[in-house]
Every structure is written in C-alpha cells, then in structure tokens.
Amino acid sequence: MSGETIAELEARLAAVRAKRGYLLPHHGLMALAFPKLLEGYDAAYTALALDDRVLSRHDREFVWLAVLAATDEALATHHIAKFREAGGDDAMIGAAFAAAALAIGAEAFDFAARDWGRQLAPFDPRASYLDTLRRVAPAAPIRLVHLAGLAVQVCRARWRPFAWHLAAAYADxxxxxxxxxxxxxxxFPGSVPRFVEACGHWRRLIAEGALPASPRFRAWASLTGQGGHDEATGLAPG
Structure with a gap:
C-alpha cells in the first residue's frame, strides 16, 4: 500500500497471526497489496471457520478433515490440532477419513446408476451406497458421516450422490x-461456485417434494428469482 511503512505492514500481519495463531503466504500478499480485501476475507473466514454456528467444534472439525482430504488440501494442518483440542481421538480421525473415502468413491456408484442401471437391475446402486455408508465408519455417529459426506460431494460436484445423502440425512x-x-x-477449499450449485440442487429437490423439508426451508425453496443472471435476463435454464 503506497505510503505505508514497513512497521505498519508488520503490525497488520501480527494482528492476523494473533487472531489465527498462524500465517499463510496469501495473508501477507493481501496485507501488502490489498488490505481492504484482507479485511473482507478475514471477516468471511472468521464467520465460516471460527465462529460457532450450529455444529459443535468437534463436529465442525470432523467435517473439515473430510473436506480437506477430498480436496488434497495439505496446507490446513491446523485443523488436525483443532479437532484434537475439541476432543477428537484417533478413532474419530479414522472415521473422518473413512467417511471422506467412501464419499469420494461414490463416483463408482454414480457410474453404476448413470450408465449401467438397467443392466445391473435389480441391484440398486443408491441402496448399496447408503448401506455401505452406514458401515464405513462405526466409530462415528451416522449424523457425522452424513455431514462429512454431504460436504465431500459438494467438493467433488457429484450431485446424484449428494441427493442420496440429503434424502438419507433427512430420514435419519x-x-x-x-x-x-x-x-x-x-x-473455500471446494470453491464457491460448487457451493452455489449445491444450494441449487437442494432447493430443487425440496421444490419437487423429494425431501421432507421444514417450513423454513420450503419457504426458501419456493422463493422465485433465484436463477441468477440468466434468469434475470430472460434466458431459460440450460
């Protein structure tokens, strides 16, 4: 930032380090070149990853481990310490990776449903996947396996298994x-556009009556005008 002293830059970085307990290279670059962007990024990251929302810290970090495994995100080692600090033990770490591994492997079940469905009948790829889901991580409650699986499917943009997970999570x-x-x-690790897509698929399934959503979520699904720029300019979806 023009006119800023080295001492002021170092002070800004020190404040970020004090809040998070660590720094990554992009923090320094944003502090150097785009301090307002760093402020906005920090606010978003804080609300996403640090502030308590619905999940307990233990459950949130369980999902984080699965997400980071699914995205090959090796930098975020601090989530290992955070999970252990929240009570996560080796058995639960193994469960998080097992849940991630099955969700990543859902590509095989997706292929079976998409391309070999008629030939495999009466074998049901969806039922087989969900049956495996219930057995893959016995150390973890099925609720956490669902939450981790949903997040991984968003990272991988596998929308058929995402829908399977949603329906099973509601049922449970x-x-x-x-x-x-x-x-x-x-x-952050899986991309905002994929999160947008995930919300769209969830909303559509509720609108179609495929999920037993609550009144609040049905109100969201029924709200018109959520089709983005194409809808606003009169272009039909697809």
Missing amino acids: GVEEEAMAEAISLAM
Missing part, C-alpha cells in the same frame, strides 16, 4: 441447519 433426522453448515465448509 439430521438437522437442516447442520447440513447447511456442513456444506458451507466446502466453500
């Missing part, structure tokens, strides 16, 4: 707000 009584928080964790 997973809270909608918890599901919403879990998929929001995919925004």
Whole structure:
C-alpha cells in the first residue's frame, strides 16, 4: 500500500497471526497489496471457520478433515490440532477419513446408476451406497458421516450422490441447519461456485417434494428469482 511503512505492514500481519495463531503466504500478499480485501476475507473466514454456528467444534472439525482430504488440501494442518483440542481421538480421525473415502468413491456408484442401471437391475446402486455408508465408519455417529459426506460431494460436484445423502440425512433426522453448515465448509477449499450449485440442487429437490423439508426451508425453496443472471435476463435454464 503506497505510503505505508514497513512497521505498519508488520503490525497488520501480527494482528492476523494473533487472531489465527498462524500465517499463510496469501495473508501477507493481501496485507501488502490489498488490505481492504484482507479485511473482507478475514471477516468471511472468521464467520465460516471460527465462529460457532450450529455444529459443535468437534463436529465442525470432523467435517473439515473430510473436506480437506477430498480436496488434497495439505496446507490446513491446523485443523488436525483443532479437532484434537475439541476432543477428537484417533478413532474419530479414522472415521473422518473413512467417511471422506467412501464419499469420494461414490463416483463408482454414480457410474453404476448413470450408465449401467438397467443392466445391473435389480441391484440398486443408491441402496448399496447408503448401506455401505452406514458401515464405513462405526466409530462415528451416522449424523457425522452424513455431514462429512454431504460436504465431500459438494467438493467433488457429484450431485446424484449428494441427493442420496440429503434424502438419507433427512430420514435419519439430521438437522437442516447442520447440513447447511456442513456444506458451507466446502466453500473455500471446494470453491464457491460448487457451493452455489449445491444450494441449487437442494432447493430443487425440496421444490419437487423429494425431501421432507421444514417450513423454513420450503419457504426458501419456493422463493422465485433465484436463477441468477440468466434468469434475470430472460434466458431459460440450460
């Protein structure tokens, strides 16, 4: 920033380090070149990853481990310490990776449903996937396996397994707000556009009556004008 002293730059970086406990290279670049962007980024990251919302810190960090495994995000090692500090043990770490591994492997079940459905009948890829889901991580409550799986499907943009997960999570009584928080964790490592797509698929499934959504979520699904720029300019979806 023109006219800024080295001492002022160092003070800004020190404040970020004090809040997070660490620094990454992009913090320094934004502090140097775009301090207002750093402020906005820090506010968004704080609300997304640091502030308590619906999930407990333990459950949030369980989902984080799955998301980071699904996106090959090796930099975020601080989430390991945060999970352990929140009570996560080795068995639960293994469960988080197992949940992530199955969700990543959902591509095989997706292929079976998409391309071999008639030939495989009466074998049901969806039922087989969900049955495996219930057995893959016995150390973790099924609620956490659902939340991790939903977030991983967003990262991988696998929308058929995402829909399977949603329906199964509703059937198992997973809270909608918890599901919403879990998929929001995919925004930074998995990309904001995929989070946008995930919200669109969830909304569509509610609107079609495929999910037993609450009145609040049905109100969201029924709200018109959520089709973005194409809808606003009169272009039909697709």
